[in-house]
Amino acid sequence: MAKILAVDDSASMRGMVSFTLRGAGHEVSEAENGELALDAARGERFDLVLADVNMPVMDGIAMVRELRALDAYKGVPILMLTTESHADKKMEGKAAGATGWLVKPFDPEQLLATVRRVLG
Amino acid sequence: MSKAGMAQFQQVFIEESLEGLDTMEASLLALDEGGDAELVHGIFRAAHSIKGGAATFGFPEMSAFTHEAESLLDEIRGGRRAIDGGIVELLLRVVDCLRGMFARAQAGEPLNDELADGLRRELAALMGRAEPVAAPAQAAAAQAGAWRIDFRPRPGMLAGGNDPLRLFRELAALGELAVVADLDRLPPLDRLEPTECHLGWRLELRGEATREAVAAVFDWVEDECELAIEPLAAVPAPAVPGASDSPSAPAAPAGRAAREGGAESGSVRVATDKIDGLINLVGELVITQSMLDTFREGVDASRLALLEQGLAQLARHTRELQESVMGIRMLPIASVFNRFPRMVRDLGRKLDKQVRLELAGEQTELDKTVLEKIGDPLVHLVRNAIDHGLETPARRRAAGKPEAGTLRLEAFHRGGSIVVEVADDGAGLDRAAILAKAVQRGLVAADAVLDDEAVAELIFQPGFSTAAVATDLSGRGVGMDVVRRNVAELGGSVVVRSEPGRGSTFTITLPLTLAIIDGLTATVGNERYIVPLVSIVESVQLQAEAVRAVVGGGELFRFRGDYLPVIRLHEMFGCDGAVREVERGLMIVVEADGGRVGLFVDGLAGQQQAVVKSLEDHYRRVPGVSGATILSDGSVALIVDVAGLVRLQGRRRAA
Numbered sequence: 122m123a124k125i126l127a128v129d130d131s132a133s134m135r136g137m138v139s140f141t142l143r144g145a146g147h148e149v150s151e152a153e154n155g156e157l158a159l160d161a162a163r164g165e166r167f168d169l170v171l172a173d174v175n176m177p178v179m180d181g182i183a184m185v186r187e188l189r190a191l192d193a194y195k196g197v198p199i200l201m202l203t204t205e206s207h208a209d210k211k212m213e214g215k216a217a218g219a220t221g222w223l224v225k226p227f228d229p230e231q232l233l234a235t236v237r238r239v240l241g
Numbered sequence: 242m243s244k245a246g247m248a249q250f251q252q253v254f255i256e257e258s259l260e261g262l263d264t265m266e267a268s269l270l271a272l273d274e275g276g277d278a279e280l281v282h283g284i285f286r287a288a289h290s291i292k293g294g295a296a297t298f299g300f301p302e303m304s305a306f307t308h309e310a311e312s313l314l315d316e317i318r319g320g321r322r323a324i325d326g327g328i329v330e331l332l333l334r335v336v337d338c339l340r341g342m343f344a345r346a347q348a349g350e351p352l353n354d355e356l357a358d359g360l361r362r363e364l365a366a367l368m369g370r371a372e373p374v375a376a377p378a379q380a381a382a383a384q385a386g387a388w389r390i391d392f393r394p395r396p397g398m399l400a401g402g403n404d405p406l407r408l409f410r411e412l413a414a415l416g417e418l419a420v421v422a423d424l425d426r427l428p429p430l431d432r433l434e435p436t437e438c439h440l441g442w443r444l445e446l447r448g449e450a451t452r453e454a455v456a457a458v459f460d461w462v463e464d465e466c467e468l469a470i471e472p473l474a475a476v477p478a479p480a481v482p483g484a485s486d487s488p489s490a491p492a493a494p495a496g497r498a499a500r501e502g503g504a505e506s507g508s509v510r511v512a513t514d515k516i517d518g519l520i521n522l523v524g525e526l527v528i529t530q531s532m533l534d535t536f537r538e539g540v541d542a543s544r545l546a547l548l549e550q551g552l553a554q555l556a557r558h559t560r561e562l563q564e565s566v567m568g569i570r571m572l573p574i575a576s577v578f579n580r581f582p583r584m585v586r587d588l589g590r591k592l593d594k595q596v597r598l599e600l601a602g603e604q605t606e607l608d609k610t611v612l613e614k615i616g617d618p619l620v621h622l623v624r625n626a627i628d629h630g631l632e633t634p635a636r637r638r639a640a641g642k643p644e645a646g647t648l649r650l651e652a653f654h655r656g657g658s659i660v661v662e663v664a665d666d667g668a669g670l671d672r673a674a675i676l677a678k679a680v681q682r683g684l685v686a687a688d689a690v691l692d693d694e695a696v697a698e699l700i701f702q703p704g705f706s707t708a709a710v711a712t713d714l715s716g717r718g719v720g721m722d723v724v725r726r727n728v729a730e731l732g733g734s735v736v737v738r739s740e741p742g743r744g745s746t747f748t749i750t751l752p753l754t755l756a757i758i759d760g761l762t763a764t765v766g767n768e769r770y771i772v773p774l775v776s777i778v779e780s781v782q783l784q785a786e787a788v789r790a791v792v793g794g795g796e797l798f799r800f801r802g803d804y805l806p807v808i809r810l811h812e813m814f815g816c817d818g819a820v821r822e823v824e825r826g827l828m829i830v831v832e833a834d835g836g837r838v839g840l841f842v843d844g845l846a847g848q849q850q851a852v853v854k855s856l857e858d859h860y861r862r863v864p865g866v867s868g869a870t871i872l873s874d875g876s877v878a879l880i881v882d883v884a885g886l887v888r889l890q891g892r893r894r895a896a
Contacts, residue, residue, distance in 0.1 A: 131290050133254035133298065140250065175289050189400065195436065198402035204293055212464060220402030221461030226296030226304070241407060 123168035123240050124148045128158040128184065129202065130176040138171060138202075141229040142236065155179030159187055162194065169240060170199040171223070174210050182210070182217045189218030198239040202227075251298045255343055258294060261287035262343075263579055266336050270582045273329045281324070284332070285314040291339065302352040303342050309364040310335045316368070331367070333583065334360060385449045387416070387473035392459070393423070393441035394466040400436065403462050409444070411458045416448020445473060509609055511569050519569070522562045529554045567754050570610075574652045574661070575603035577616050581623060581650060588627045595634055595645035596627055605652035607659055608754045611731050615661065615751065618724045618735070622663040622747050623648065625721070630667035630745055640742065642666070657753055658733075658775075664746040670739040672696050678705065697737045701725045729833060729884050731755065732775065760851050762878065763829065763842040765810045766819035769878040770842070771851045771870055776883040778830040778837065780845065785823045798839055800830055806890050809841040813865060813886075814879070819843055833884035840881070849873075851880060865889060 125147050127138045132153075139149040150167070152158035156179040158172065170188065172181040181201055188194045201214040201222040211222050223235045265287045268280040288311045296304035310332065316322040338360050342352045390412075394405060412418050423441035433439070446455065455470055462468075533551045540548055578600050589596040607615065631637075631646035638644055649664045672693065679685045679699045691699075699705060703722040728735045733751035752758065752775065760771035761780075781800070788798045788807060796807040807828070811819030820826040820843040828839040851870035856863055856879075867882035 130286075131254070131294055132257050133250045133294055134290075136253055137247070137250045137297065175286050177283070177286065195400045196402055196404075204289070215401070215461070215464050218401055225293040228297075238411065239402070239407065241410070 122146045122148060123236075124150070124165070125236070126150050126152060126158060126161055126167040126170045128152045128155065128171065128176070128181065129173040130154055131173070134173065134202070137229070138232060141232050144229075145233055145236075147236075155181060155184030155187075158184055162188055162191070166193050166197075168197065169236065170194075170197065171202055171236075172199065172219075173202045174214065182213050185214060185217040185219045200235065200239065247298070254294045254298045255347060258291045259340070259343060261290055262336050262339055263576075266333065266583055267579060269329050269332055269336070270586060272324060273326065273586075281314065281318050285311065285318050288314055300342075300346060300352060302357075303339070303346070306342070306353075306357055306361055307339065309361050309368075313364055313368060328367075331360075331363065335364070385451045387445070387447040388450065388452070388455050389471045389473045390444040390446065390455065391441070391469040391471075392444060392466060393426075393468075394438045394462065396434070396437035396439060398462060398465040399438050401465060403465065405438065405440075405442065408458055408462070409442075412444065412446055412455070415450040415454055415458070416446045419445040419447075441467075447473070509570060509572070515565070515568055519562070519565050522558060522565055526555075526558045526562060529558055563757075567608075567756065568606075570608050570754070570756075571606035572609055572612055573604045574607050574612065574615075574659075577612060577619060578603050578650055578652075580616070580620075584620070584623065585627065585648060588624065592627060593633060594627060594631050596631060597645045597647045599647060599649040600651075601649065602652035605654065605659060607652075607751065608756075610755055611659075611751055614727065614731055615749070618727045618749065619650070619661065619663065621721075621724050622749075623650070626663055626665040626667065626745070626747075630665040630669075632668050636668075640668075655750075657759065659751045659753060661749045661751065662746055663749075664744060666744040669741040669743055669745055670697055670700070670737070672741070675699050693739075697739060700737065701735075732758070732773070734775075756853055758851050758853060758880065759848065760880065761829070761848050762846040762872070763810070763827075763840070763881075764844050764846050765814070765842050766816035768814070768816045769846060769872065769876070770810060770814075771849075771878050771880040772829055772831065772840065773880070773883060774848070776831045776833050778832050780827055780829045782826075783823050783828050788823045798828065800837070800839065803837070805830065805837050805839050807839045807841055808886055808890060810881075811841075831883045831887075833887045836887040836890075838887055838890050840886070851878070853880060 125142055127135050127142070127149055128151075129135045129138065130153050135151045135153065139151055142149045150161055150165075152161050154176045155172070158170070159179070161167075162170065172184055174181040176184075185199055185201070188199060198220040199218065201211065201219045202225055203210050203214065203222050204225045214222060220239060221235075223232065227235075265284050268276070268284045268287075272280050272284075288307055292304050292307040292311050295301070295307060313322070313328070313332070317324050317328070322328075338357050341354070342357065345352055345354075392405075392408075394403075398405075409418065409420060421443045423443060426441065427433070427439045452470060452472075459466070459468055529551060533548075533555065536544070536548055536551075581600070582598055585596050585598045588594075626648055627646075631648070632640065632642075634644035637646060647666045650662070651664070652659060652661045654660070675696050676685070676691070676699075679696075679702070680687045680689075682702075682705065684699060684702050684705070685691065701721045701724075703720065705720055705722065725735050728749055728751070731751055732755060733749055735747060735749045737745055737747050739745040758771070759774040761774060761777060763770045763772055783798060788796050790796055796809075797804040798807055799805075810816070811821075823841070825843075827842055827844050829842060829845075830837060830839055849872075853868045854870060856866060856869050859869075863879075865882055865886050866879045867885065868880045869877055870880055872878050
């Protein structure tokens with residue numbers, strides 16, 4: 122069981138991710154933009170962060186950059202949830218410090234497989 | 242995930258997407274009026290979310306459709322295409338089309354229709370493509386075999402959360418893996434930075450893995466390492482049974498989620514602070530309860546003051562709790578107002594009128610039920626204002642007014658009511674035309690002398706319309722009488738104020754909630770009835786001779802120069818032991834639907850708030866009764882449906 126932070130401005134996407142991960146026994150917190158995610162991440166250390174790219178207030182790329190600047194988040198897996206049509210966003214996310222990505226649309230099985238991949 | 246689980250988020254997706262479409266529409270309209278480029282980002286984000294969500298939640302057609310619009314928006318966002326009126330128009334049609342798709346999704350119907358296909362082609366053509374983008378073809382089956390992999394991470398790779406051990410584990414799942422570490426670049430211990438990676442590896446993978454499968458293991462670290470993947474051609478690959486399933490191979494495409502979840506959402510989104518307030522109040526209530534609980538053993542005089550204090554607290558908390566719970570059903574009227582910028586724009590273009598729309602008080606909160614039902618009457622008033630109220634630019638210019646007419650929608654609180662006003666600065670009601678029409682329709686006598694207020698009232702008469710030629714906008718067979726009836730069904734009223742040449746203002750007054758009404762308790766024999774305070778004009782005690790029987794049945798009494806029909810509640814509802822003599826009882830003058838009647842009752846027993854219980858749910862619909870309530874002594878009182886009684890009276894007279 123891992124502590125996971127799911128960041129997405131879309132309630133349905135957040136809900137689907139949390140529901141799936143909780144079903145697999147993980148403890149999931151949610152945040153609806155980068156800024157709120159940073160607040161949450163400063164309050165407790167998550168084992169994995171899943172973040173949408175395109176969000177209001179603070180987007181996923183900026184969030185990753187700030188998160189990586191925190192000592193507690195060096196080496197913590199951060200995955201970007203991104204769409205196929207934005208290949209450049211994957212690299213932008215990587216440059217900002219993301220571990221990898223999961224391409225939208227994904228189904229619960231793909232999500233769990235990816236999470237297993239980073240959490241071992 | 243279970244089907245029900247998926248359907249639940251599908252419903253959330255639909256709801257949030259409809260909100261996103263509202264935002265898109267509002268931003269597009271703002272852009273059309275010269276709004277800043279930041280709006281484009283918001284529009285793009287909304288489209289992007291819908292595209293991603295649609296694909297995730299089982300609507301691939303919608304995702305593909307939105308993809309076209311998103312591409313266009315991306316070009317605009319990136320400055321590769323300028324936005325103009327034509328593009329705004331096209332994107333507005335995309336918004337409409339998506340709304341249609343969501344409606345069909347909720348109804349479980351096929352999503353695409355000719356409109357969607359046509360729009361998709363239009364978008365593709367605009368972006369210089371003959372046909373919409375086809376789904377990428379499946380890559381040809383790749384060659385499988387054994388691989389030699391040279392992998393040298395950059396020092397900073399570990400900080401990014403990618404652990405070489407994870408990569409090796411994934412490779413090991415693809416076949417038989419041999420790992421040799423390369424220590425060439427390992428610095429001396431005194432210069433070793435422990436959080437960095439200085440090792441390189443030479444790996445040999447034997448098995449049936451394809452190059453793509455191997456490369457997929459390294460997909461996240463391509464940019465953080467030197468990587469070479471070469472076929473290990475010379476070495477025969479030993480078969481490794483059961484080891485060829487790649488964990489990173491694409492899984493089956495997202496299955497179509499269940500189309501469960503009703504079309505009508507009965508849910509309310511509640512702001513967290515409202516819920517926090519409620520929890521807080523319930524906490525207070527619990528404290529008060531436990532305090533009062535100490536009186537279970539009995540009350541002695543010394544603690545009487547404490548008991549009083551506790552009861553006062555209980556009363557206060559109950560009232561606050563009631564208000565808070567009501568507040569949960571309250572939503573800002575913005576959701577209704579927001580549809581008007583688009584509508585006004587489209588109408589104005591269609592009728593060649595320039596309209597400037599002003600919205601005010603969008604944050605005013607209304608009961609959810611009221612909110613859902615106030616839309617149609619407002620749409621009608623707005624249509625009327627643009628169609629009949631505002632003049633053409635030429636006529637306005639001739640009248641010395643600015644060419645663009647102003648239409649103002651405003652919501653605000655007044656006393657215990659919500660007021661919504663629709664005001665235009667057009668020509669005002671045409672008194673002569675209304676009178677002529679009313680005479681022609683036989684609504685008033687040709688020689689009738691009516692004041693302005695009475696003339697204005699005429700437009701609320703059934704079937705009344707003054708437009709010489711019924712336009713396709715207002716001439717839909719729905720008149721102002723329907724507006725008034727709709728509003729009355731919500732316990733509200735609508736009046737019009739007009740000034741020739743200066744415009745008209747329609748004022749809708751609505752109750753804060755439908756769940757509780759303020760009423761007067763009237764006694765009739767052994768029964769008690771609640772008469773809603775909003776409909777009461779006055780109560781009068783009359784002399785016997787003031788009430789006169791009319792030929793053909795019924796009674797009338799004189800009230801401020803008018804003769805009003807009398808409804809004796811004891812006759813209406815068949816109550817025993819009621820007062821029959823006029824001078825011993827009380828006449829409550831009530832008003833609804835623009836008509837007044839006198840309700841004859843024994844007397845009044847005070848004013849109170851009544852929690853409305855539906856009679857239909859528990860019994861059946863009863864003419865003249867809108868519901869029931871429970872009085873403080875536990876007995877049941879019926880709530881008088883004044884509008885219903887007035888209508889009933891009208892029918893009786895007509896019969």
